[in-house]
Amino acid sequence: MTTIFIVDDDPAIREMLRMALARDGFETLEAGNALDARQVLGREHPDLILLDWMMPGQSGFEFARALQRNPSA
Numbered sequence: 001m002t003t004i005f006i007v008d009d010d011p012a013i014r015e016m017l018r019m020a021l022a023r024d025g026f027e028t029l030e031a032g033n034a035l036d037a038r039q040v041l042g043r044e045h046p047d048l049i050l051l052d053w054m055m056p057g058q059s060g061f062e063f064a065r066a067l068q069r070n071p072s073a
Contacts, residue, residue: 022042034058
């Protein structure tokens with residue numbers, strides 16, 4: 001089964017995406033910020049990451065750049 005990782009600081013958006021994706025047969029993982037997302041990625045390997053660009057702390061853009069430089073850190 002395909003797993004999609006939703007990283008967004010807005011719980012309502014995460015819930016809406018989770019419900020829509022589950023309806024279409026996808027498994028989902030969720031995180032509300034980049035720090036939590038990194039922890040999830042330490043133990044899970046999703047097929048796709050849906051990433052909010054404007055999050056507090058480390059932005060989604062910065063998080064994507066860091067993942068690109070070092071996917072396992």
